[in-house]
Amino acid sequence: MKILGFIIVCLTGGLLLYGTGELPAWGDPNSPASTHLSNHYIEQGIAETEVPNLVTAVLADYRSFDTMLETAVVFCAGLACFLLLRDYRPKKDHYYRHVPTGVMLHVKNSDRQIDVGREFEYMDKEWVPSDTIIKSVCRILIPFIQIYALYVVAHGDFSPGGGFQGGVTFGASLILLAISYNLKTLMKRVSEKFLGIFSAIGVLVFVGIGAIAMLLGGHFLDYAQYIPIFGEHHIRALGMLGVEIGVGFAVTAVMVVIYINIVSEGRHDEGL
Amino acid sequence: MNNYPALVVVAPLLGALFAGITAWVEDRFTFPIVLTSLGIGVAAAISNMALVLTSGTIQYKMAGWMPPMGIEYRIDTLNAMVMLLVSVIAFLNLAASYWNVRQETPDRAGSFYVMYLLFVVGLLGVVATGDLFNLYVMIEITSLSSYTMVALGDKNRAPLAALNYIFIGVIGASLYLLGVGYIYIKTGSLNMADVATMVPHMKESSSLLVAFILCIIGVWIKMALFPLHVWLPNAYAYAPVGFARIVAPLMTKVMVYAMVRLMISVFGMDYVFNTLDLAEGVVWMGTIAILAGGFMALSQKNLKKMLTYIIVCEIGYMVGGAWLGNELGMTGAILHILNDALMTFALFLAVGNMVYKLDRVDIADLQGLFGKMPWTMAGFVLAAFSIVGVPPTCGFFSKWYLILGAFEAGAYHFAAALLISSLICAVLFFKVFEVCFFEPMSDGHGDGHHGHDNAVAMAEAPASSLVVLAIVSVSLIAAGVYSGTIVDTVILPFLR
Amino acid sequence: MNELLSLIVAKYNYWLYIILMMIGLYAMITKNNLIKKLVGMNIFQTAIILFYVSIGYKRDATIPIIQGDAGHGAGEAVIRAADYINPLPHVLMLTAIVVSVATFGVALTLCVKVYQRYQTLEEDELRMRLSEK
Numbered sequence: 049m050k051i052l053g054f055i056i057v058c059l060t061g062g063l064l065l066y067g068t069g070e071l072p073a074w075g076d077p078n079s080p081a082s083t084h085l086s087n088h089y090i091e092q093g094i095a096e097t098e099v100p101n102l103v104t105a106v107l108a109d110y111r112s113f114d115t116m117l118e119t120a121v122v123f124c125a126g127l128a129c130f131l132l133l134r135d136y137r138p139k140k141d142h143y144y145r146h147v148p149t150g151v152m153l154h155v156k157n158s159d160r161q162i163d164v165g166r167e168f169e170y171m172d173k174e175w176v177p178s179d180t181i182i183k184s185v186c187r188i189l190i191p192f193i194q195i196y197a198l199y200v201v202a203h204g205d206f207s208p209g210g211g212f213q214g215g216v217t218f219g220a221s222l223i224l225l226a227i228s229y230n231l232k233t234l235m236k237r238v239s240e241k242f243l244g245i246f247s248a249i250g251v252l253v254f255v256g257i258g259a260i261a262m263l264l265g266g267h268f269l270d271y272a273q274y275i276p277i278f279g280e281h282h283i284r285a286l287g288m289l290g291v292e293i294g295v296g297f298a299v300t301a302v303m304v305v306i307y308i309n310i311v312s313e314g315r316h317d318e319g320l
Numbered sequence: 321m322n323n324y325p326a327l328v329v330v331a332p333l334l335g336a337l338f339a340g341i342t343a344w345v346e347d348r349f350t351f352p353i354v355l356t357s358l359g360i361g362v363a364a365a366i367s368n369m370a371l372v373l374t375s376g377t378i379q380y381k382m383a384g385w386m387p388p389m390g391i392e393y394r395i396d397t398l399n400a401m402v403m404l405l406v407s408v409i410a411f412l413n414l415a416a417s418y419w420n421v422r423q424e425t426p427d428r429a430g431s432f433y434v435m436y437l438l439f440v441v442g443l444l445g446v447v448a449t450g451d452l453f454n455l456y457v458m459i460e461i462t463s464l465s466s467y468t469m470v471a472l473g474d475k476n477r478a479p480l481a482a483l484n485y486i487f488i489g490v491i492g493a494s495l496y497l498l499g500v501g502y503i504y505i506k507t508g509s510l511n512m513a514d515v516a517t518m519v520p521h522m523k524e525s526s527s528l529l530v531a532f533i534l535c536i537i538g539v540w541i542k543m544a545l546f547p548l549h550v551w552l553p554n555a556y557a558y559a560p561v562g563f564a565r566i567v568a569p570l571m572t573k574v575m576v577y578a579m580v581r582l583m584i585s586v587f588g589m590d591y592v593f594n595t596l597d598l599a600e601g602v603v604w605m606g607t608i609a610i611l612a613g614g615f616m617a618l619s620q621k622n623l624k625k626m627l628t629y630i631i632v633c634e635i636g637y638m639v640g641g642a643w644l645g646n647e648l649g650m651t652g653a654i655l656h657i658l659n660d661a662l663m664t665f666a667l668f669l670a671v672g673n674m675v676y677k678l679d680r681v682d683i684a685d686l687q688g689l690f691g692k693m694p695w696t697m698a699g700f701v702l703a704a705f706s707i708v709g710v711p712p713t714c715g716f717f718s719k720w721y722l723i724l725g726a727f728e729a730g731a732y733h734f735a736a737a738l739l740i741s742s743l744i745c746a747v748l749f750f751k752v753f754e755v756c757f758f759e760p761m762s763d764g765h766g767d768g769h770h771g772h773d774n775a776v777a778m779a780e781a782p783a784s785s786l787v788v789l790a791i792v793s794v795s796l797i798a799a800g801v802y803s804g805t806i807v808d809t810v811i812l813p814f815l816r
Numbered sequence: 817m818n819e820l821l822s823l824i825v826a827k828y829n830y831w832l833y834i835i836l837m838m839i840g841l842y843a844m845i846t847k848n849n850l851i852k853k854l855v856g857m858n859i860f861q862t863a864i865i866l867f868y869v870s871i872g873y874k875r876d877a878t879i880p881i882i883q884g885d886a887g888h889g890a891g892e893a894v895i896r897a898a899d900y901i902n903p904l905p906h907v908l909m910l911t912a913i914v915v916s917v918a919t920f921g922v923a924l925t926l927c928v929k930v931y932q933r934y935q936t937l938e939e940d941e942l943r944m945r946l947s948e949k
Contacts, residue, residue, distance in 0.1 A: 053845035061838045064498075065831070067530025071505055073826035075875040077898050082874055084508030085388060086902040091895050093903075094882045102880040102903040103910075111907060113382040113391045117445065117457045118911045120333065121464060124438050125918035127340070128468035129925045131431045132479075207881065212914060241344050248340035255333055268326040270384035306921045313928055453908055460915045467922055471929065479929040480942060486923050487844060490857050494864055497912065501868050504905075 097284045099205045107210065108288040112269045115291070116254050119298050123251045126302030130244070133314035143171040172230060172318035186228035193221040201296045205285055211292035215299025222304050231312055231319035240308070240316065243301045250298030254291050324371060325380040325393045327364040328403055329444050331357050332410075336437035343430030350430040351418070354437060358411045361444070365400070365407040372400040373809060379450075387450070388511035394450035394585075398654065398814040401806075402447045402577050405658060406570055409665055410440040416669060416788035417562035419781075420676055424560045425472055432472070436563070439465040443574050452500045452510045452586070455578065456493065459542065463489050466571065469563040470555045481554035488551045492541030499534030502527055503586075512586050519587055523595045532596070535582055543575035545639055546609035549632045556631070557624040561672040564624070568631060569664040573657045576638045580654060583642065584815075593645045603729075606640020607737040609633070614744035623674070623681040626748060627667055630707065633741055634660045640734050641722045647815055649725030654811050656718035659706070659799060663715055666703035666792045670696050673781035673789070689756040692779050697756060699789040704749040706796050709742045714799035721807075829870040837863035850927050850937045854920065861916040865909045872902035880906070 072079035089106055099105045107115050144153040144162050147169055155162065164170050201214030226234040258269035266273035271287030278286060311319040335357020342349045372378060372395055380393040395403075414436070421429050442462030449455050467489070471482035504510060506527050507518045522528055537548075544552040556568050583592050593599055613633030620626040634656070641653035673696045674681050674689065690697050706713035719738055726735035780786065799806070824831060840863060843856025880903040882895060931937055934945055 050846045053842055056845060057838045057842045060841065061834055063530060063533065064834045064837070067502060067527045068827055068830040068834075070525045070527040071502075071827065071830060074829045074870060075873050077874040077877070079505065080508035081505050081871050081905075082508075082902050083897075085510075086508075086872075086904050087897040088389060089903055090880065090897045090900050094895070100882040102882065102900070103906050106903050106907045107910060109383060110385050110390050111383075114454055114457055114907075114911055117454075117461060118914050120336075120438060120441070121457070121461055121915055121918050123337075123340070124435065124461065124464050124468070125921045127431055127435060127438075128464065128922045131428055131435065131468060132471055132922075132925050132929060134428075136427070208879070210910075212910060244344045245341050248337050252334075252337045252341075255330065255337060259330060259334065262323050262326065262330075267381055267384045268323065268330060269382060272384060306925075310921075310924055310928060313932065453911075457911055457915070460919075464915075464918060464922060467919075467926075471926055476933065477946065479926045479933065480946070483850065483923065483926045483930065486919065486926070487853060487857065490861070490919060491841070491844070494861055498864055498867070501864070501871070505871055510904075 097288075098282055099285050099288060101205055101207065101209075103208075104204045104210050104288065104292075108204075108291050109271070109284055112258075112291060115295065116251075116258065116269070119251050119254055119295050122302050123247050123298055126247050126305040129306045129309040130240075133309045135314035139315065139317060143173060145169045145171045170232070174318070178229075182228050186224055190221050190225055193224070194218055197221065197296075201292055202289070204292050205288060211295025212299055214292075215296040216303060218296065218300040219303025219307075222300070223307050226307065226311075226319055231308065231317070234304075235308070235316060238304065240305070243305050243308075247298050247301035247305065250294045250296070250301065253294030253297065257287065257290055257294070322367075322371065322378075323380075324364045324368040325378060325395050325448055326382070328361050328368060328407065329441055329448060331360040331364060332437045332444070333441045335360075336434050336441065339430065339437065340434045343434060347430050350433055354433045355411075355414060357437065358407070358414055358440070361440075362404075362407045362411050365404040368395060369400040369404050372397055388509045388514040391449070391451045391454050392511065393448045394513065395448060396814055397810045398577070398580075399447055401810045402574065402657065403444055405661055406440065406443050406447060406574065409569060409661060410436075410443075410566060412788045412791065413562070413566045413665070416785040417565055417672065418784055420560070420565075420672055420785075421562040423676060424562065432469070432562070435465045435469055436566070439469065439563075439566070443570055446574050446578055450512050452503065452512060452515070456497050456500060459493055459496065459578075462571065462574075463493060463542075466555075466563075466567055469567075470559040472563070473560040474558040477554070478558040481551075481558045485551040485555040488541060488548070492538045492548075494538070495534050495541070496538030499531045499536075499538060502531035502534065506531065512581070515586050516588060519591055523591060529596065532587055532592075536579065539575050539579045539582065540639070543572045543579070543635055543639075544632055545605065545635055546612045546632055549609075549613075549635075552632060553625050553628040556628045557622065561668075561675050565665065565668040565672050568628070568668050569661040572631060572635055573638075573661050576635065576642075576653070576657055579639070580642055580650070584650075589645075599643050599645050600731075602643040603640050603731050603734050606636045606643065607734050609636030609639065610737040610741045612636075614741045617748055618744060621682055621684070623671055623683055623686065623752065626683075627664075627671065630745065630748070631664060633745075634664075634707075637719075637722060637738065637741075640731075640737075641725060644725045644729040644731060644734070646725055646728050647812075648721055648728055650815060651807055651811050652718050652721030652725050654814075655721060655803060655807060658806070659714040659718045659796075659803075662792060662796055662799060663703050663706045666699055666789065666796060667707070669785060669789045669792060670700035670703065673785055676781050676785075677779055683752060683755055686752065686756050687758060690753075693781065695786050696781055696789065699793045701753070702793045702796060704745075704753075706800075708746045708749065712800045713796050714803060717800055717803040830867070833863045833867040833870070836866065848939050850930065850939065853939075854923050854927070857923070858916065858920060861912070865912055865916075868905045868909050868912070872905040874898060874901050877901045 089102055093102045093105045094100055097105045097109050141154060141156045147167055162168050197214045197217035200209040200217060201211055204210035222234060261270045261273040262268050264273040271284045275283050308316060335354055339350045339353045342353060378395040382391040421432055425432050439462060442458050445458035446455060449458060467482050467486050470485060471479050503515060506522060507515050509515055541548045556564055610633050613629050613636060617626050617629035620629060638653045638656050641649045671681060678685060706715035709716045709719045723735050723738055837860055840856045840860030844853050847853050877900055880900045934942060
């Protein structure tokens with residue numbers, strides 16, 4: 049097997065090296081890739097779309113159809129993790145901790161459950177003592193991370209950023225909550241039903257903006273059709289913002305869904 | 321402003337998203353929404369086909385930007401035909417597999433349908449697009465949803481089969497992406513029509529040759545050409561029935577369409593056959609694929625795996641036919657896309673009914689099926705005749721074009737392989753018919769023999785799948801009888 | 817010899833990515849553990865992303881965000897294409913990164929399922945367990 053792998057690797061590498069003979073040198077400003085299409089994007093981009101960040105302009109306007117499908121890929125991945133791993137069977141044994149005395153109880157029969165309140169605390173099977181420093185620092189940081197994520201989404205037009213980047217940051221803040229506390233704390237705040245619907249709504253915003261443009265008489269995803277409603281000023285930038293918000297929603301929800309399902313093996317009870 | 325090209329892709333996508341919401345909120349509406357959105361897709365595909373047949377190639381600019389700045393959809397007759405085929409098969413399969421899905425994934429049927437629609441969106445996008453990178457994204461949507469749905473099948477073996485499918489599928493898609501990267505470096509454009517104008521100026525370039533090879537090998541991996549087919553038998557045999565019925569007819573054929581599109585509309589027949597010297601080698605590869613698929617099918621004991629090896633064999637027909645280099649061969653290959661999709665769909669419909677009733681389809685378990693499931697077996701027999709190539713079913717006509725093309729190109733080995741494979745398929749299917757014809761012995765499994773000697777209890781599949789099987793069987797014959805019309809109105813205008 | 821050296825120096829980005837890609841491909845084919853194969857797959861896809869991003873570079877150019885009077889057109893200044901690097905490969909690779917992350921997520925999910933069923937992730941053990949079923 050190793051020899052076969054080595055042969056395949058050598059053949060493929062040789063083929064690719066043979067192909068680099070005619071490729072332009074690195075950093076050459078006159079190569080076809082740097083002159084044919086990209087000249088139009090750089091020179092006309094801001095005049096046509098009124099958005100300085102050219103990457104966002106190309107992503108959300110010129111090639112917005114690709115981005116829509118990419119968001120659908122993200123949605124598909126979240127749905128896949130849910131579909132494959134979700135396990136609704138109840139757990140067999142439960143662990144509780146009596147808070148005043150610190151005694152751990154292991155209840156093997158799943159029918160009898162203790163009421164969790166001030167005296168008893170529900171425990172994970174691999175319980176780690178909670179660390180005050182981590183909990184406090186994360187609790188303070190998470191809102192700031194979320195504000196930063198919203199900033200990244202909103203300023204995708206002017207600085208590096210956009211829907212994907214901001215969505216991942218927002219999702220990371222929620223995962224930070226799950227890591228620093230425990231999974232049940234996160235699940236209390238964002239239930240899986242909310243996440244599922246939220247991810248679908250994110251992609252729906254994107255496809256909806258395109259479909260309504262079609263209904264208004266233009267091509268799919270043609271932002272110029274919204275001029276009668278929103279006015280001529282910055283219509284493409286507004287369309288791009290709406291689209292990026294949809295992308296941010298979808299990516300946030302899917303990041304958290306993937307994390308929850310993989311880390312708890314589908315049971316949604318305990319995690320890292 | 322007609323938006324049919326976009327509507328064919330957008331309607332299932334919207335349906336998937338709405339169904340994704342109702343699957344969480346109110347599960348009763350999921351199946352009607354899914355069925356309606358696919359119905360709208362089928363209607364749009366029919367209107368699209370009618371429009372292309374009357375007014376010629378449609379050019380649809382996504383987001384209103386002129387190509388090559390933006391993405392465009394170029395719909396000509398070939399596109400429109402394959403889009404119609406994909407939409408119709410997806411719609412029929414949805415109706416036919418309702419009970420199968422309820423049996424195999426009862427608690428997640430809603431999410432299954434959402435993933436199904438995303439798969440169909442991916443397939444339709446691969447067919448409709450006119451942009452090289454958009455093709456990659458569509459291939460990835462198709463692949464991702466198919467990885468997931470394959471893993472939902474047989475609990476013991478499906479996850480591992482899906483993992484192997486992921487590894488090989490990712491290599492294929494990444495090689496295609498690398499090829500697109502080389503094309504972009506050399507030409508600076510990602511639009512298929514734009515690249516086609518620049519290829520004649522750089523015929524001697526080694527980078528363009530490597531780009532072509534990478535793109536074609538990537539697509540070959542995705543369509544399971546021998547010897548790159550190792551993922552296919554396990555993945556399709558262990559997939560759930562509701563999904564195997566759509567992936568087996570459609571996914572590999574849509575990749576064959578992608579190969580034909582790359583050969584004809586991006587690089588051009590002139591570059592592929594006159595400048596490069598690979599055509600003979602590829603026809604030999606097609607021949608070996610046909611023979612290998614046929615012989616491997618002979619040794620299988622499980623009916624589903626046997627059919628997947630027949631798929632490998634059929635891909636050999638199409639690849640060999642497309643690379644013969646003459647119009648007859650290409651016509652045969654394109655006609656075979658249509659015919660093979662219908663035949664494989666009919667076969668898997670019948671097999672799915674058997675799985676629904678019997679739960680296992682090892683060939684030894686199929687005794688007495690002619691009595692127990694007469695309508696299913698009638699459809700199965702008709703599809704088997706079509707694969708062997710008996711007139712007037714459609715399989716005969718595409719084989720006829722392929723053989724004529726092989727004789728004209730002097731590739732007698734390919735013609736011989738076609739005839740040998742017909743023989744092998746006949747042997748395979750008659751082996752199955754023989755087992756199905758006789759009743760089980762009275763000792764042992766006495767279930768079908770309690771007291772009645774001449775009347776066996778009929779245990780037929782639900783009516784929805786039988787109706788769809790009847791529709792597809794009729795279409796097999798119709799596609800055969802009208803194949804001349806199809807060639808004249810759809811394929812020849814594309815090739816000229 | 818001299819021209820070979822200048823060839824390598826001028827195009828070293830291509831050589832680098834090819835070596836990286838082959839390392840990833842080798843890991844995918846020959847390693848025994850499923851997670852190591854996944855890591856190899858990730859390296860393979862990352863090398864392709866590097867290749868694309870290296871296409872867009874222009875010497876002495878800055879990032880593709882139009883400087884100057886932002887948001888209301890570039891004013892009177894003329895935008896020269898040689899001042900900004902090519903935005904298109906970055907856009908394409910945003911898509912490719914997202915796709916690779918999605919595939920990685922699904923593949924990890926499947927590894928979890930395989931482990932739940934067979935309690936092992938080594939491929940030779942899995943093959944043995946499957947063949948004896």
